[in-house]
Amino acid sequence: MSRDAIVLLGVNHKTTPLAVREKLALSAGYDEPLQALGQLEELREYYLLSTCNRVEVLFTCRDVDRAQQRVLDLMFGRAITASELEQYVYRHVNVDAVEHLFLVAASLDSMIVGEAQILGQLKEAYRHATKVGSSGFILNKLLHKSFSVAKRVRTETRIGAHAVSISYAAVELARKIFGELAGKKVLLVGAGEMAELAAEHLVRQGVAEVVVANRTLQRAVNLARCYNGRAVSLEELLDQLQQVDIIISSTGASGLILQKEDVRPVMRDRRNRPLFFIDIAVPRDLDPAINDLDNVFLYDIDDLHNVVEMNKSERDKEAVKAQRIIDEEKLKFGKWLANMESTPTIVQLRAMVEHQVRAEVEKTMGRFDTMDGQQRQGLEKMVAAITGKVVFPALHYLKTDRHCTGLPERIKAIRELYLLDTASSDREES
Structure with missing residues (x-):
């Protein structure tokens, strides 16, 4: 009478080198692998997650x-060797699988703890599973619970409140200087990857405009188009400083492109409105002495690294709180699973007792279908009440945690005590 097992197999950035993960990535999307998993008769329900940092298969x-081996052969064995498969693929069963999924959803298993992107990826993968009908009663419950666990972690902790990437640290500093960023103008000098990421974060914060200055104008035009901004030439840099509020520089130039004396007259023209410089370039683009000017704030890559390291420490503290939440939710889901395991026995016990009570009542009172409506209704209530009182001690025994006796042993005891397996066999023979 045992329930289906929950199994999770996968690889991620913690266990598996990039060269191996690349072989396992689902470049063609979810449809084909989900269809292939559907051909495995050993699986009851199944769900597949593929991101840059992980590939995981969850199934019942x-x-x-046998099911593990079939999935391993299908999803991993064709791309990597047997020794790699043994070395890199992790395997979790039942509550361990539940805990791992909750850790992933809450971003405690991510490369950057607290990042929010993974939850959206989980939900997208779930949409594909529901589209093909591969996620059923158990996985639907488990996946929805993982979403709510992630939401609870976000609500009850500050795990996502501290910037742990260089690009987002720049945004966090900008908010400390300006408060709200809505209405501020941003100038990208150069087109480095981290500068682009910082610009993306700033756009999400509601900045009014993004201007791109680059040595190659076409590159500036292409990048500006991504943010509905405008492009200018590098020669227009000083003119633009009068109009913008935040400057992110990453040109890759061999020397400084902006000196303190270049910025001093700009501040006079700005009437000392604050100007925030972020120098992500190595070697540096901006003269460190710029920071000496009033209402001018300059941060370089080392400053940003320091912010990131401090924030990682803060996130680690919040991760302890998040782990406690996950432990609580894992216990709750474990109880739900345990109740599922005892449900067939409970249903069978109720049915058997009700059958016997009904039979005894009919011996005394006659068959129910010969009675008038009021009599029948009264006797039905009596049968239900007697059944409930008779089965209550057994249900209480099944549902109450007992450290000395596990649920499988308690189920076995009830089935033997009430002769459920014998009663079932007798009914089948009759």
Whole structure:
């Protein structure tokens, strides 16, 4: 009478080198692998997640060993060797699988703890699973619970409040200087990857405009188009400083492109409105002495690294709180699974007792279908009440945690005590 097992197999950035993960990535999307998993008769329900940092298969089955091997052969064995498969693929069953999924959803298993992107990826993968009908009663419950666990972690902790990437640290500093960023103008000098990421974060914060200055104008035009901004030449840099509020520089030039004396007259023209410089370039683009000017704030890559390291420490503290939440939710889901395991026995016990009570009542009172409506209604209530009182001690025994006796042993005891397996066999023979 045992329930289906929950199994999770996968690889991620913690266990597996990039060269191996690349072989396992689902470049063609979810449809084809989900269809292939659907051909495995050992699986009851299944769900597939693929991101840059992980590939995971979550499924339910009866025969864990056989189902695991079939999934390993299909999803991993064709791309990597047997020794790599043994070395890199992690395997979690039942509550361990539940805990791992909750850790992933809450971003405690991510490369950057607290990043929000993984939850959206989980939901997108779930949409594909529901589209093909591969996620059923158990996985639907589990996946929705993982979404709510992630939301609870976000609500009850500050795990996502501290910037742990260089690009987002720049945005966090800008907010400390300006408060709200809505209405501020941003100038990208050069087109480095980190500058682009910082610009993306700033756009999400509601900045009014993004201007791109680059040595190659076409590159500036292409990048500006991404943010509905405008492009200018590098020669227009000083003119633009009078109009913008935040400057992110990453040109890759061999020397400084902006000196303190270049910025001093700009500040007079700006009437000392604050100007925030972020120098992400190595070697530096901006003269460190710029920071000496009133209402001018200059941060370089080392400053940003220091912010990131401090924030990582803060996130680690919040991760402890998040782990406690996950432990709580794992216990709750474990109880739900345990109740599922005892449900067939409970249903069968109720049915058997009700059958016997009904039979005894009919011996005394006659068949129910010969009675008038009021009599029948009264006797039905009596049968239900007697059934409930008779089965209550057994249900209480099944549902109450007992450290000395596990649920499988308690189920076995009830089935033997009430002769459920014998009663079932007798009914089948009759």
